[in-house]
Amino acid sequence: MSNIANGKPTIKQDDIDEVQKILKSGWLTTGPMVQKFEEEFARKVGSKYAIAVNSGTAALDLAVAVLGIDEGEIITTPFTFVATVNAILYNNLKPIFVDIKKDTFNINPRGIRKAITDKTKAIIYVDYAGQPCEIDEIKKIAKENNLLLIEDAAHGLGAEYKGNKIGSLADLTTFSFHPVKNITTGEGGMITTNNEEYYQKLLILRNHGLDKTDKSFGGAWSMNLKELGRNYRLTDFQCALGITQLNKLEMFNQRREEIAKKYIEAFKDNEEITLPKLKDNVKHSWHIFTILLNTLDRNEFFTKLQEKGVNPNVHYIPIYKFDYYKKIGLHQELDNVEEVFLRIVTLPMHYEMSNEDVDHVIKSVKEVIINMKVEKK
Numbered sequence: 001m002s003n004i005a006n007g008k009p010t011i012k013q014d015d016i017d018e019v020q021k022i023l024k025s026g027w028l029t030t031g032p033m034v035q036k037f038e039e040e041f042a043r044k045v046g047s048k049y050a051i052a053v054n055s056g057t058a059a060l061d062l063a064v065a066v067l068g069i070d071e072g073e074i075i076t077t078p079f080t081f082v083a084t085v086n087a088i089l090y091n092n093l094k095p096i097f098v099d100i101k102k103d104t105f106n107i108n109p110r111g112i113r114k115a116i117t118d119k120t121k122a123i124i125y126v127d128y129a130g131q132p133c134e135i136d137e138i139k140k141i142a143k144e145n146n147l148l149l150i151e152d153a154a155h156g157l158g159a160e161y162k163g164n165k166i167g168s169l170a171d172l173t174t175f176s177f178h179p180v181k182n183i184t185t186g187e188g189g190m191i192t193t194n195n196e197e198y199y200q201k202l203l204i205l206r207n208h209g210l211d212k213t214d215k216s217f218g219g220a221w222s223m224n225l226k227e228l229g230r231n232y233r234l235t236d237f238q239c240a241l242g243i244t245q246l247n248k249l250e251m252f253n254q255r256r257e258e259i260a261k262k263y264i265e266a267f268k269d270n271e272e273i274t275l276p277k278l279k280d281n282v283k284h285s286w287h288i289f290t291i292l293l294n295t296l297d298r299n300e301f302f303t304k305l306q307e308k309g310v311n312p313n314v315h316y317i318p319i320y321k322f323d324y325y326k327k328i329g330l331h332q333e334l335d336n337v338e339e340v341f342l343r344i345v346t347l348p349m350h351y352e353m354s355n356e357d358v359d360h361v362i363k364s365v366k367e368v369i370i371n372m373k374v375e376k377k
């Protein structure tokens with residue numbers, strides 16, 4: 001029986017060769033590949049600076065830390081991976097949740113406006129599935145209210161908004177290279193910015209808070225601790241993998257788009273399915289492909305798909321529903337998040353899927369729907 005993964009990485013011989021080369025070079029960390037990966041990444045997304053770190057979560061943590069906010073609120077979406085919100089808490093700030101739009105699952109700019117208080121300092125928006133948010137609207141709100149912007153683009157590598165690449169639009173943008181993401185370094189992440197001050201501070205924050213250019217202790221060996229930083233460094237062999245992966249980004253994303261188009265074509269007239277709305281001013285990076293079920297039970301549909309060798313997923317359990325967030329008083333219910341969470345299913349989406357795999361997913365979805373409808377009668 002087929003067993004089609006929901007997401008998985010693509011590692012080719014050139015990836016392996018490059019990693020091996022760096023392993024044999026003996027320079028495993030803080031070497032030349034880090035800077036090379038950063039430079040190529042910055043060029044790819046059209047930003048001035050890129051800082052490699054060892055996860056997307058580390059990228060978010062430092063993006064918040066570099067803002068230097070001592071106290072206050074950050075507005076974000078609860079329809080994301082826990083890391084987005086954990087990064088706010090790591091920095092002793094309060095997350096404020098705003099409802100999503102029912103058609104794109106992205107944060108609603110009108111909701112952002114309403115949620116602003118005199119404690120609001122920043123907004124973290126997430127390009128859900130790889131479809132950019134309404135960035136012009138969000139930027140306008142940020143400008144009018146003097147707020148900083150972080151874009152969690154863990155899904156959005158290769159995406160574009162009105163012809164501009166994601167990675168060059170917010171004050172800081174973060175990416176993830178976890179194995180299911182559009183490119184991988186095993187674990188890994190990147191922060192991009194056009195702000196030189198943020199860039200210099202991020203280099204220090206990534207390396208314990210140590211500033212090696214500070215010679216106040218006298219000798220050439222001198223350095224100084226300037227911030228309470230972390231060790232969030234990415235290894236050289238991972239950066240080597242990042243470079244070979246980055247070279248294949250267009251190829252990877254093109255295949256993802258082909259798969260998305262097949263799904264859309266197959267399901268667009270199915271009365272039991274609602275597809276996410278595609279905005280016409282964006283380029284989607286298709287990190288994941290989701291459908292909403294109109295009348296059928298999601299959990300039953302999920303299990304029946306699994307029985308056919310298709311691995312669905314749910315992105316996401318709303319953050320505010322988790323025990324820890326409840327414990328710290330952040331539980332709430334937002335209408336669209338609640339509804340979408342009950343109805344959503346993520347179908348398999350990755351570069352390795354063959355046309356037969358895609359056809360099998362489509363056939364299985366249609367069969368499960370027909371069977372469930374018959375049973376309901």
Ligand SMILES: *Cc1c(COP(=O)(O)O)cnc(C)c1O
Nearest residue numbers: 055056057081083154176177178
């Ligand atoms: C994957 C992901 C992250 C975290 O990335 P890691 O590299 O796994 O730490 C953050 N935000 C979103 C939306 C993600 O999908």
